[in-house]
Amino acid sequence: MKISSNFDSGNIIVVKDQQPNDIELQIRQDNESDFYQWFHFKLDSTPFVEHNITLSNLAKSAYPDGWKGYQAVASYDRQEWFRVDSEFDGDNLLISHTPEYCVTYYAYFAPYSYERHLDLLSSAQVSFDCELQHLGETLDGRDFSMLRVGQPEEGKKVIWVTARQHPGETMAEWLIEGFLERLLDEDDGVARNLLDKAVFYVVPNMNPDGSVRGHLRTNACGANLNREWQAPTMERSPEVYLVMQEMQETGVDMFLDVHGDEALPYNFVAGSEGNPRYNDRINQLENKFKDAFMLVTPEFQDEFGYDKDAPGEGNMTVATNAVGEMYDCLSYTLEMPFKDNALLPDPAYGWSPARCKQLGEDVLVAIHAVVDDLR
Ligand code: GEM
Ligand code: ZN
Numbered sequence: 001m002k003i004s005s006n007f008d009s010g011n012i013i014v015v016k017d018q019q020p021n022d023i024e025l026q027i028r029q030d031n032e033s034d035f036y037q038w039f040h041f042k043l044d045s046t047p048f049v050e051h052n053i054t055l056s057n058l059a060k061s062a063y064p065d066g067w068k069g070y071q072a073v074a075s076y077d078r079q080e081w082f083r084v085d086s087e088f089d090g091d092n093l094l095i096s097h098t099p100e101y102c103v104t105y106y107a108y109f110a111p112y113s114y115e116r117h118l119d120l121l122s123s124a125q126v127s128f129d130c131e132l133q134h135l136g137e138t139l140d141g142r143d144f145s146m147l148r149v150g151q152p153e154e155g156k157k158v159i160w161v162t163a164r165q166h167p168g169e170t171m172a173e174w175l176i177e178g179f180l181e182r183l184l185d186e187d188d189g190v191a192r193n194l195l196d197k198a199v200f201y202v203v204p205n206m207n208p209d210g211s212v213r214g215h216l217r218t219n220a221c222g223a224n225l226n227r228e229w230q231a232p233t234m235e236r237s238p239e240v241y242l243v244m245q246e247m248q249e250t251g252v253d254m255f256l257d258v259h260g261d262e263a264l265p266y267n268f269v270a271g272s273e274g275n276p277r278y279n280d281r282i283n284q285l286e287n288k289f290k291d292a293f294m295l296v297t298p299e300f301q302d303e304f305g306y307d308k309d310a311p312g313e314g315n316m317t318v319a320t321n322a323v324g325e326m327y328d329c330l331s332y333t334l335e336m337p338f339k340d341n342a343l344l345p346d347p348a349y350g351w352s353p354a355r356c357k358q359l360g361e362d363v364l365v366a367i368h369a370v371v372d373d374l375r
Pocket of ligand 2: 226259260
């Protein structure tokens with residue numbers, strides 16, 4: 001039996017691996033950080049034998065409540081990721097699984113590889129009206145890339161979408177894949193009408209280094225990018241610095257920052273109500289966006305989510321708050337679950353890449369509902 005993780009977004013520490021029914025593993029912390037929760041490893045073993053895999057020391061993980069009711073994902077072909085029986089006892093997650101093949105991959109959520117990221121960028125650029133732009137480089141020396149969809153013309157609204165500031169939240173890039181497939185579909189009326197009215201700047205992966213390193217929440221030097229939007233630097237948070245620099249060139253009429261949430265089994269948004277400049281116009285845009293989003297899909301809801309920030313109490317290092325304040329614009333964090341949507345559960349797959357992609361298509365309708373009202 002062999003357990004390994006030396007591959008794109010791999011993360012595991014082997015504690016015990018002598019007996020299939022008594023495997024103990026732990027999760028490595030993000031580099032220069034205390035955060036840990038993302039795991040991704042390969043088991044090479046005898047099929048049709050029950051394997052008991054204990055992930056230990058989870059009480060001190062980034063979001064311990066994320067393990068309550070959580071089911072790990074597994075795959076034989078690295079395409080289909082299904083849920084496997086997992087039980088949390090407050091500190092250990094016991095994964096009980098009888099593999100049907102010699103090699104099984106396990107992960108916290110369906111991985112989104114760097115190669116798939118490069119494929120996403122390149123397939124988008126060959127589409128009509130899309131340009132792949134190089135904003136700079138990350139600390140590990142990877143290209144930091146953005147897609148411009150539509151033509152920047154006088155009178156058009158400017159809509160920015162960022163995803164995967166937190167690299168372990170791979171659902172964010174799965175959503176962008178669906179979002180772009182529809183936005184670039186020349187036969188789709190919503191997409192075509194949107195591109196008549198707006199230009200989109202899309203960063204499918206804000207944190208390529210953390211993604212490849214198998215981090216949950218930080219970049220190569222341990223920076224939580226979603227706490228760097230007040231004073232980013234090229235030395236610590238070049239990913240945020242480069243996006244904010246580009247935003248100064250383009251302006252921003254709407255901002256969407258896509259994430260995943262470890263604990264809450266719902267899709268929801270978090271706004272910028274705690275901003276000093278938050279106002280009734282923004283509040284009305286938020287309500288119109290949410291109403292449209294709920295109309296287009298029951299996968300989205302507005303009952304469960306983060307507590308609202310008190311007026312003037314917003315954390316201005318957070319992207320949604322910093323951009324909303326700077327540009328006086330509609331600015332949302334969009335959250336998807338690592339677990340499942342409790343309102344529409346799927347025991348076999350839970351929240352999944354396919355549902356992420358569909359939500360990415362659906363959110364375009366919500367943007368279409370407000371595009372004329374953006375200033
Ligand atoms: C969250 S967003 C920050 C909290 N926002 C509000 N409005 N309470 C983060 O960065 O902690 C996004 C995430 O990590 O998924
Ligand atoms: Zn996040």
